[in-house]
Amino acid sequence: MPTPRRHFLRRSAALLAVAVFMALVGIAHAAYPEQPIKLVVGFPPGGGGxxxxxxxxxxxxxxxxxxxIVDNRAGAGGNIAAETVAHARPDGxxxxxxxxxxxxxxxAIRGNLPYKVPEDFVPIAQLVETPFGLMVSSNSKIETLKDYVAEARAGKLTYASTGTGGAAQIVMEMVKQQASLDILHIPYKGSGPALNDLFGGQVASFFAPYTPLMGQITGGKLRLLAVSSPRRVPSLPDVPTLKESGIDVVMTQWYGLAAPAGTPKEVVDTIGRAVEKAMKDPELLRVYRADGAREATLTGDQFRDFIVKDVANYRRAVERGGLKAE
Structure with a gap:
């Protein structure tokens, strides 16, 4: 066989092999997902988030x-969950x-996190925003926010949050600064353990997103003293906002979906399309819109930009208050 022809055939075979490989890669991406997907949640079962x-x-x-499938990895205010996913295989x-x-x-508050935000993640979609609430057990002698402030100024109170350095702790520290209150922070690994101690009298109050806890509030186990939304919640007309009560703090907590950095764009796009459809689910909207929460619409780069700005906002609050991770 002449040398040029042999060279041509070898080159053709190589090109064919490359084409087959690329086709197989495309098929692999198109086949996603081929197995159940794990959603890591930084709260124990039964907690708010x-x-x-x-x-x-x-x-x-x-x-x-x-x-x-939900995989609960509670602890450190959700940081254990974030570390788990940051180091997971980026396959969707x-x-x-x-x-x-x-x-x-x-x-914003920790300089030694085992992950970087947003570098170690691919933000997919923001899902929901919910106000924070200041709560006490229904057995507490504290009936109103005015009572709470008076009790705090008369003697040291305690408040529980879902973790040191978490959003709830920093926002409650803003409340303390605005109202000149001295209240001891007690961190827990999620809402479930915090509520157990609240009901048992081991801690005096709880500050967290209140909307997932409406069952306990309407059922009479929790007393909601105030909310951090800009205006009163229509379904809770008797519960004042912090701002109208003279404590100028307006903040919400957000939740969203993200994947490990390096997850293929085709896979991220597939998840994004499914999320867009899921966000129209009537049951999801019922839960997300309940009692002052609202669904969100940011996706992809817009969600990433929002996260960057959110970190900057918390960092300013940390610096103003001189806060440090305990």
Whole structure:
């Protein structure tokens, strides 16, 4: 066989091999997902954020072609969950319920996080924003926010949050600064353990996003003293805002979906399309819109930019208050 012809055939074979490989890669991406997807949530089962995670997991599973299973990794205000996902294989089978705590306040107050925000993640979509609430047990002698302030000024109170350096702690520290209050912070690994001690009298109050806890509030186990929204919640007309009560703090906590950095764009796009459909699910909207919370619409780069700005906002609050991670 002449040398030029042999060279031509070898080159053709090589090109064919490359074409087959690229086709197989395309098929692999097109086949996603081929197994259940894990959604890592930084709260224990029954905690506040756990509800939002389970609702999106259920709705997402209906549209992405595989079950989405919640994996609770509680602790450190959601930072354990974020570290887990930051170091996970970037194949689209491990996602995180990102939130203000592990993606906003933690990078602002901690200089030694085992992950970087937003560099270690691919933000996919913001899901919901919810106000914070100051709560006490229904057995508490504190009936109103005025009572709470008076009690704090008369003697040291305690308040629980879902973790040191979390969004709830920093926002409650803003409340303390605005009202000149001395209240001891007691961190917990999620709402569930915090509520157990609140009901048991081991801690005096709890500051957290209140909307996932409406069952306990309407059921008479929790007393909601004030909310951090800009105006009163229509379904809770008797509960004042912090601002109208003279404490100028207006903040909300957000939740969203993110994947590990390096996740293929085709996979991220597939998840994004499924999230868009899931966000129209009537049950999801019912839960997300309940009692002052609202669904969000930011996706992709817009969500990434929002996270960057959120970190900057928390960092300013940390610096103004001289706060440090405990």
């Amino acid at each position: 756990d509800l939002y995670g389970r609702v999106i997991a259920n709705a997402l599973g209906k549209h992405i072609g595989q079950a989405v 089978y491990t996602l995180i319920l990102a939130m203000s705590g592990n993606m906003g306040s933690a990078p």
